[in-house]
Amino acid sequence: MISEPSFVRFAELPLDCGETLKDVQAAYESWGELDEGKANAILVLHAFTGDAHAAGIDHEGRPGWWANMIGPGKAFDTDKYFVLCVNVLGGCKGTTGPSSIDPTTGKPYGLRFPGITISDMVRLQELVVEHLGIRKLLAVTGGSMGGMQALQWAVDYPAMVEACIPIATTARHSAQQIAFNETGRQAIVADPDFNGGDYYEGNPPARGLSVARMVGHITYMSDESMREKFGRRLRDRESFSFGFGIDFEVESYLRYRGAQFVNRFDANSYLYITKAMDYFDLTAGTGSLAAAMEPADCRFLVISFTSDWLYPSYQSLEIANSLRSRNHDVTYCELSSSYGHDAFLVDVGEQTEIVRGFLARVYKEKRATPRR
Amino acid sequence: MISEPSFVRFAELPLDCGETLKDVQAAYESWGELDEGKANAILVLHAFTGDAHAAGIDHEGRPGWWANMIGPGKAFDTDKYFVLCVNVLGGCKGTTGPSSIDPTTGKPYGLRFPGITISDMVRLQELVVEHLGIRKLLAVTGGSMGGMQALQWAVDYPAMVEACIPIATTARHSAQQIAFNETGRQAIVADPDFNGGDYYEGNPPARGLSVARMVGHITYMSDESMREKFGRRLRDRESFSFGFGIDFEVESYLRYRGAQFVNRFDANSYLYITKAMDYFDLTAGTGSLAAAMEPADCRFLVISFTSDWLYPSYQSLEIANSLRSRNHDVTYCELSSSYGHDAFLVDVGEQTEIVRGFLARVYKEKRATPRR
Numbered sequence: 086m087i088s089e090p091s092f093v094r095f096a097e098l099p100l101d102c103g104e105t106l107k108d109v110q111a112a113y114e115s116w117g118e119l120d121e122g123k124a125n126a127i128l129v130l131h132a133f134t135g136d137a138h139a140a141g142i143d144h145e146g147r148p149g150w151w152a153n154m155i156g157p158g159k160a161f162d163t164d165k166y167f168v169l170c171v172n173v174l175g176g177c178k179g180t181t182g183p184s185s186i187d188p189t190t191g192k193p194y195g196l197r198f199p200g201i202t203i204s205d206m207v208r209l210q211e212l213v214v215e216h217l218g219i220r221k222l223l224a225v226t227g228g229s230m231g232g233m234q235a236l237q238w239a240v241d242y243p244a245m246v247e248a249c250i251p252i253a254t255t256a257r258h259s260a261q262q263i264a265f266n267e268t269g270r271q272a273i274v275a276d277p278d279f280n281g282g283d284y285y286e287g288n289p290p291a292r293g294l295s296v297a298r299m300v301g302h303i304t305y306m307s308d309e310s311m312r313e314k315f316g317r318r319l320r321d322r323e324s325f326s327f328g329f330g331i332d333f334e335v336e337s338y339l340r341y342r343g344a345q346f347v348n349r350f351d352a353n354s355y356l357y358i359t360k361a362m363d364y365f366d367l368t369a370g371t372g373s374l375a376a377a378m379e380p381a382d383c384r385f386l387v388i389s390f391t392s393d394w395l396y397p398s399y400q401s402l403e404i405a406n407s408l409r410s411r412n413h414d415v416t417y418c419e420l421s422s423s424y425g426h427d428a429f430l431v432d433v434g435e436q437t438e439i440v441r442g443f444l445a446r447v448y449k450e451k452r453a454t455p456r457r
Numbered sequence: 458m459i460s461e462p463s464f465v466r467f468a469e470l471p472l473d474c475g476e477t478l479k480d481v482q483a484a485y486e487s488w489g490e491l492d493e494g495k496a497n498a499i500l501v502l503h504a505f506t507g508d509a510h511a512a513g514i515d516h517e518g519r520p521g522w523w524a525n526m527i528g529p530g531k532a533f534d535t536d537k538y539f540v541l542c543v544n545v546l547g548g549c550k551g552t553t554g555p556s557s558i559d560p561t562t563g564k565p566y567g568l569r570f571p572g573i574t575i576s577d578m579v580r581l582q583e584l585v586v587e588h589l590g591i592r593k594l595l596a597v598t599g600g601s602m603g604g605m606q607a608l609q610w611a612v613d614y615p616a617m618v619e620a621c622i623p624i625a626t627t628a629r630h631s632a633q634q635i636a637f638n639e640t641g642r643q644a645i646v647a648d649p650d651f652n653g654g655d656y657y658e659g660n661p662p663a664r665g666l667s668v669a670r671m672v673g674h675i676t677y678m679s680d681e682s683m684r685e686k687f688g689r690r691l692r693d694r695e696s697f698s699f700g701f702g703i704d705f706e707v708e709s710y711l712r713y714r715g716a717q718f719v720n721r722f723d724a725n726s727y728l729y730i731t732k733a734m735d736y737f738d739l740t741a742g743t744g745s746l747a748a749a750m751e752p753a754d755c756r757f758l759v760i761s762f763t764s765d766w767l768y769p770s771y772q773s774l775e776i777a778n779s780l781r782s783r784n785h786d787v788t789y790c791e792l793s794s795s796y797g798h799d800a801f802l803v804d805v806g807e808q809t810e811i812v813r814g815f816l817a818r819v820y821k822e823k824r825a826t827p828r829r
């Protein structure tokens with residue numbers, strides 16, 4: 086069965102910046118069936134350049150970005166659970182973002198799109214969940230920026246979340262994380278084709294966006310996984326070129342991934358979403374992460390990976406310890422992997438076992454106390 | 458006393474790529490005095506964007522890049538030693554590079570400059586050392602790319618090196634190190650002002666070079682040092698801009714450092730020198746690092762820093778262990794620092810003590826056996 090997005094529109098979405106977006110569309114996909122009490126829904130939250138197509142096969146034959154985690158018998162077992170994924174606000178895969186038409190001008194927003202936050206993304210998702218008649222989610226989960234959204238859900242809508250599974254993420258973006266994002270943004274705006282964000286009738290800033298993606302890819306892998314995958318192998322040659330074409334496999338890979346990315350992602354979305362991540366700081370205005378997480382009323386499973394240097398384990402441990410300090414029910418697992426930040430997408434063996442067990446407990450206890 | 462570069466020209470320099478450079482100039486600076494036997498010379502080798510101005514104050518009042526390590530009473534004590542630093546081949550600070558005039562055309566080389574290697578840089582330095590009448594160097598030393606040159610010296614000119622002090626470096630560039638360099642190169646060539654390397658009569662590719670430098674700066678610092686220096690502090694504002702100007706201190710810092718860099722460094726030199734680093738692999742053709750280092754006939758002091766993730770300690774340990782396996786005289790010190798790769802430049806307390814002690818032993822033993 087082909088997995089296709091559904092769309093829903095909302096008249097208004099108030100934003101943290103003070104503005105209100107009009108006529109907002111959200112794209113979502115889902116797998117599995119809602120049970121009678123609509124008590125088996127799991128909201129999966131995607132990472133930076135992801136989309137609603139988390140599972141199944143789309144009409145072009147592409148598997149979802151978490152197809153190894155979502156499906157019959159998998160960690161998020163669609164024989165038991167209803168799994169939902171919504172493209173984030175600011176994105177470019179069906180949900181309103183800077184490439185959408187501004188209803189007041191009839192032209193794409195470009196940089197006239199208002200600044201957004203992780204909390205704004207969650208606010209839109211809540212409307213979708215409500216639209217589907219779901220009063221309480223069995224779980225919210227995601228890796229990387231998806232984990233940020235999961236944490237934000239637990240804090241912003243405590244009565245709607247039974248369990249929260251943030252993976253390979255942080256409670257606030259660090260200086261280094263901001264720095265990498267800012268480099269990508271500067272690569273994009275440095276491209277003359279960027280044209281102040283108004284490039285939809287011309288060429289997109291392909292060279293800048295490609296460079297931004299190359300930087301990103303390095304941070305998603307680990308020193309070790311790059312050595313294993315590429316080492317110092319040359320690409321289609323026996324000796325050095327002594328020029329500036331491609332010598333090494335790793336150069337070829339990065340250029341290819343950079344060039345490909347341009348075909349599937351909007352540069353303005355890149356700017357807005359990275360900024361939302363950089364703004365993310367659950368502790369803002371509360372003094373401590375423990376205080377910030379105080380409103381949460383759910384079980385937590387926090388997962389990190391040993392070789393993830395973009396969202397290092399100490400940031401997940403900080404989340405777990407803050408939750409423990411206020412007696413939240415929290416399990417923290419640091420999983421061993423050489424895949425770096427990508428581990429949550431590609432090295433899912435142990436992650437599957439742990440998520441499956443955790444969800445089974447939550448679901449069982451929920452059914453035992455249906456009116457909880 | 459003002460420290461100024463001296464210049465020396467050589468008719469020819471054969472290169473690893475097979476070409477021969479004609480009429481090659483080398484810029485160098487020195488501090489302290491050669492002793493009678495010219496037996497107290499230390500060759501300091503600079504990192505990627507460094508130059509011959511390693512110590513003292515230049516005519517614009519700028520201290521040398523290793524002024525905290527080189528001077529009277531310092532680690533490289535100019536009351537005892539003669540310290541020499543040569544701008545690398547391919548550079549843009551007085552030594553022949555892609556911005557130099559090609560004698561055959563009367564125009565800057567640009568991308569017509571031949572591809573170069575770390576070994577080529579060392580070959581030119583050897584001519585300078587010979588020109589100064591120095592038959593054997595008391596020590597060769599440098600951090601980062603300077604450490605690569607130090608290792609290459611020990612292998613290529615074993616009879617001319619008494620001691621080798623590679624710091625925060627590697628015996629071969631890893632896939633991740635190549636990847637970061639390639640990203641910088643692509644940022645430069647993506648800039649329309651790059652114009653195939655022929656920009657000397659127009660504008661340099663300032664935006665691309667600036668982005669390349671921003672990426673570099675992130676890799677030179679550590680997660681911890683960036684948190685200590687910037688954290689999530691906003692720059693001259695109380696709340697988020699919700700736009701794409703500068704919100705965070707770290708954004709301001711990176712943009713400033715990127716923009717500044719354009720004024721002092723040539724984009725073509727960036728391309729050639731990063732490629733030389735990427736080509737660097739002492740083990741090439743030998744099967745193992747131990748075999749590659751076999752010709753070396755000197756004492757080694759290998760230094761790395763705990764928080765350096767660009768040239769991680771395991772790469773220095775690999776050098777030390779390979780040397781030990783062939784019974785070379787080697788001391789390996791991993792120094793504790795939060796400054797990341799920059800530690801060898803800025804966190805020099807322990808480094809000073811260790812280098813000072815090591816050099817004193819080498820110098821003492823050398824004087825005890827003057828004809829060794």
